[in-house]
Amino acid sequence: MAEQPGDTRFDPARLAAEATEVRKRILTTIGAAKMGHVGGDLSVTDILVTLFFGVLNVDPARPEMPDRDRFVLSKGHCAAALYTVLARRGFFAEDELASFMQPLSRLNGHPNRRKVPGVEANTGPLGHGLPIAVGTAVGAQVTGASYRSFCIVGDGELQEGSNWEAAMFAGHRGLGNLTLVADRNGLQQGARVADTNDLSPLGDKFAAFGWEVRDIDGHDHAALLDALSRPGEGRPVFVLARTVKGKGVSFMEDGVEWHHGVPTPAQIDAALKELSR
Amino acid sequence: MSDKGVAAGLHDCRKAFAETLAEMARGDARIVAVCNDSVGSSNLKAFQQEFPDRLINVGIAEQNMVGVAAGLANAGLVPFVCCASPFLTGRAMEQVKVDAAYNGYHIVLCGMSPGMAYGELGPTHHSIEDLAWMRAIHDLTVLVPADPFQTREAVRQAASAEGPVFMRIGRFAVPAVSDEAAGFAIGRADELRGGSDVTIVATGTLVSRALEAADRLAEDGISARVLNVSSLAPIDAEALVRAARETRGIVTAEEGVPHGGLGGAVAEIVAQAHPTRMKILGVTAFAPTGDTAFLLDHFGLNAAGIEAAARQLAA
DSSP states (O other), X not given: OOOSTTOOOOOHHHHHHHHHHHHHHHHHHHHHHTOSOHHHHHHHHHHHHHIIIIIXXXXXXXXXXXTOOEEEESOGGGHHHHHHHHHHHTSSOXXXXXXXXXXXXXXXXXXXXXXXXXOOSOOOSTTOHHHHXXXXXXXXXXXXXXXXXXXXXXXXXXXXXXXXXXXXXXXXHTOTTEEEEEEEOSBOSXXXXXXXXXXXXXXXXXXXXXXXXXXXXXXXXXXXXXXHHSOOSSSOEEEEEEOOTTTTOTTTTTOGGGSSOOOOHHHHHHHHHHHHO | OOOSOOOTTOBOHHHHHHHXXXXXXXXXXXXXXXXXXXXXXXXXXXXXXHOGGGEEEOOXXXXXXXXXXXXXXXXXXXXXXXXXXXXXXXITHHHIIIIIIITTOOOEEEEESOBTTTGGGOGGGOBOSHHHHHHTSTTOEEEOOOSHHHHHHHHHHHHTOSSOEEEEEOOSOBOOOOOGGGOOOTTXXXXXXXXXXXXXXXXXXXXXXXXXXXXXXXXXXXXXXXXXXXXXXXXXXXXXXXXXXXXXXXXXXXXXXXXXXXXXXXXXXXXXXXOOEEEEESOXXXXXXXXXXXXXXXXXXXXXXXXXXXXXXXO
């Protein structure tokens, strides 16, 4: 994957090719670990790939550089997708993905900033990431830093009230340096979001809190590049990324059973063949 | 509420807190205050006037408040989060555990008006569980300064500490109890009175009452050692084990539940190192209506109550 150091601006076609490789690796990683959240990993893959290969100002050689863009994966159960993207972006060796969730591996089932370079915040319990990203954005306001802050939440996760405390405050502060992406796959652990505690109309809710809303296909790399590259003008940006849980594997797509279902070796083979076509 | 002016010889630790925070902020641009619509109750008005851009008021939203503080720490700032203790510790407990402690961010969480400071407002506003809750979280320093000197030192040392710190900042007026020459050290218990018959271990508001109790016991020839434990985590295990070994029993006194806070901490240590008899004094029920002084008396958290418990152990 890696081009020249520092040249991370892939075009949409190359982002799509990278996303396919990431999906394959997620499947083999979860297959080996026999644990994971494959459905959400596959729905968020294109967003993560676009961010890490096309948008974020980060340097794997200097993961703590002060002016790096801040990225918080609030849906921490999709750590496998984040780890895969971090590894392929050069934050650690790709071989290490084989240790995912094994005893004493630093690749826990949820991200840990104290162990894994490139992870900005420890997440897992839902509703924690956005307040932290709001804090990094306010911190840039206070210190005059020019970096941007990004956060990805799952749509089901938006049922947690802490998100709305943070959304209200980000709108109030006019945080143009903050971009929130909702991985809107419409499914939560047990059922459809719409059948559990419906969030619709999701974009209108953020607009009412003073956010600029960009409603896009979350698997369209050109649309993602455009929505994620442009900061807000005096307003935080909410990217409503419409996605499909289990995206790319026909028998997993839009199936609630794949929230943390583990594919069999035969299913992994079939999925890899489908992705290789 | 029991905020009817501070009597002669008594001090409001919030004043020492606010003055020291501003003094630290003047010398260190990284220091910011974060609050939840509590500029007044946290005594932050002067800070806000002097550093308007460094006072971040998130409104009435405690979970977001602690998460935002984590983000500010990530951005290289040193946030002092000021919020009424019951809501900082209770409403945002998972954020304290995950966003502050598990992340290892240097955040100073200031639990204002702890214990039964908001006496008449009732048990919803009594922060009697905070020490038990906060003490249960790994990597979190837990401080309970007992007077203005300790408050100033706690703020200074917390500002340059590593990792997250929780400190209780009392509203109920207290006398000065510290030996200033001995200083203040995180992790150290201060022996305020030597004694060989019984030990009284107290924290916060109860320290001056423990000293009073020791005076009364001395009149009857009972020699009571008094330890001020202003650092619950890390805690001075050595001083506590020595007290267990050298005196006939330990009374603990705190403005909080008798399970899990100071009493629990002392019991865990001596039970494993040198078992001794103990009396754990605390707030034993959701309180009836009354001001702070009335409630401390109601639960026996006064010189008479401590004295009675100590007599039983010294016998």
